[in-house]
Amino acid sequence: xxxxxxxxxxxxxxxxxxxxxxxxxxxxxxxxxxxxxxxxxxxxxxxxxxxxxxxxxxxxxxxxxxxxxxxxxxxxxxxxxxxxxxxxxxxxxxxxxxxxxxxxxxxxxxxxxxxxxxxxxxxxxxxxxxxxxxxxxxxxxxxxxxxxxxxxxxxxxxxxxxxxxxxxxxxxxxxxxxxxxxxxxxxxxxxxxxxxxxxxxxxxxxxxxxxxxxxxxxxxxxxxxxxxxxxxxxxxxxxxxxxxxxxxxxxxxxxxxxxxxxxxxxxxxxxxxxxxxxxxxx
Numbered sequence: 001x002x003x004x005x006x007x008x009x010x011x012x013x014x015x016x017x018x019x020x021x022x023x024x025x026x027x028x029x030x031x032x033x034x035x036x037x038x039x040x041x042x043x044x045x046x047x048x049x050x051x052x053x054x055x056x057x058x059x060x061x062x063x064x065x066x067x068x069x070x071x072x073x074x075x076x077x078x079x080x081x082x083x084x085x086x087x088x089x090x091x092x093x094x095x096x097x098x099x100x101x102x103x104x105x106x107x108x109x110x111x112x113x114x115x116x117x118x119x120x121x122x123x124x125x126x127x128x129x130x131x132x133x134x135x136x137x138x139x140x141x142x143x144x145x146x147x148x149x150x151x152x153x154x155x156x157x158x159x160x161x162x163x164x165x166x167x168x169x170x171x172x173x174x175x176x177x178x179x180x181x182x183x184x185x186x187x188x189x190x191x192x193x194x195x196x197x198x199x200x201x202x203x204x205x206x207x208x209x210x211x212x213x214x215x216x217x218x219x220x221x222x223x224x225x226x227x228x229x230x231x232x233x234x235x236x237x238x239x240x241x242x243x244x245x246x247x248x249x250x251x252x253x254x255x256x257x258x259x260x261x262x263x264x265x266x267x268x269x270x271x272x273x274x275x276x277x278x279x280x281x282x
Contacts, residue, residue, distance in 0.1 A: 003126045007074065007100060010124055013227035014054075014075035020226070022055050022081070024209075024218025029120065031205035032148045032263040033057050036119055039201075039267050040146045042067055046114040049138055050094075051101050051131075052121020056082030059094055062117065069094035070113075072104065102130045105137035113138050118147040120263070123177050124224065132193035141272035145195060149186055151202060151262025153178040158207070158219050158259055160247035164240055165225045168232065177224070186266045195268030207259040215248065215257045216241045 037058065042048065044066030050059045053071040059082055062069045071094045073079050079096050086093050099107050101118070102125060116135050125131045135145060153159045162177065180186045190198045209215035220229045220240065232240065251259050 006126045009227060011074045015077040016230050017222045017226035018075060018077035018081045020217055020222030024222040026057065028207040031203055032265065033119060035203045035265045036146050036148045037061050039265055040115060040117060042115065047112065048115045048117060049113040051104065051116060051118040051135060053082055054078050056085045058117045058119050060086055060089055063091045063094060070097060072097040072099045074100060101125055102127055102134055105134045108138050110137045111140045114140060114143050116145045120148050120150065122147055123149050123180060128180060129189050129193050132189060136194040136270050139270040141270055143270045145268045148263050148265045149180045150178060151181040151264050155260060155262035157248055157251055161219045161225055161244055164243045165228050168236055169228050181264045186264050190266060190268040194271055196271040198266065198268040200264055200266035203263040203265055205261050207261045209257045211255050212245055216244060219244065
């Protein structure tokens with residue numbers, strides 16, 4: 001799939017998923033968000049760019065930390081959901097920007113931010129290293145990047161949703177979804193795109209769903225296959241739901257599900273002539 005088409009599919013897919021995203025994922029993804037924010041150590045007055053902000057979890061945390069925030073996403077509906085969440089929290093809103101993360105430096109210029117956050121968005125970008133290079137240019141020299149991705153496929157119980165959907169419709173939206181969470185792939189990508197002082201940590205968590213409906217809604221209606229799933233006829237949807245529930249049956253816990261998940265959280269500093277220390281922690 002060419003890049004322009006992939007971006008359109010991602011945009012309209014997340015527009016479709018936005019209404020279902022928070023109910024299905026906010027609590028499930030909390031360990032990854034908390035680990036990234038702990039590592040970020042945000043300080044009042046810092047200029048923060050939240051890339052692929054989704055429904056605004058990291059945006060809201062940065063605002064509450066007293067930072068000057070801009071939040072961007074490819075999906076207009078995700079930005080709308082984030083704006084509503086910020087308004088309900090009663091804090092002053094950030095600046096909002098609908099943009100392709102791979103071209104942020106063209107939108108925003110160079111060196112305008114102290115901190116850049118990207119929580120569980122990098123896997124969806126057609127060219128993650130191009131996006132990281134653009135992010136690096138948005139940071140001042142010495143500025144900090146914090147990024148999280150899903151971990152290895154074998155450690156994420158919901159991962160079978162991709163082949164289940166792909167058997168019904170050709171979809172190459174996320175062909176390398178778990179690549180950056182494998183081995184040292186994420187830290188290597190940061191180094192190749194202009195970051196120093198690179199380190200990473202793995203975060204394991206349990207994704208909890210009260211029952212079959214909430215487990216299916218999160219992954220199918222509120223996740224990366226939402227656009228394809230929305231276009232299936234009723235019988236196909238029912239077959240997909242049944243097959244997905246069979247794939248996670250071993251993690252059924254009474255009436256609900258307790259699914260293992262894994263994330264990788266990494267950080268780096270935009271290198272300048274004074275920055276030479278590069279390290280990796282696995």
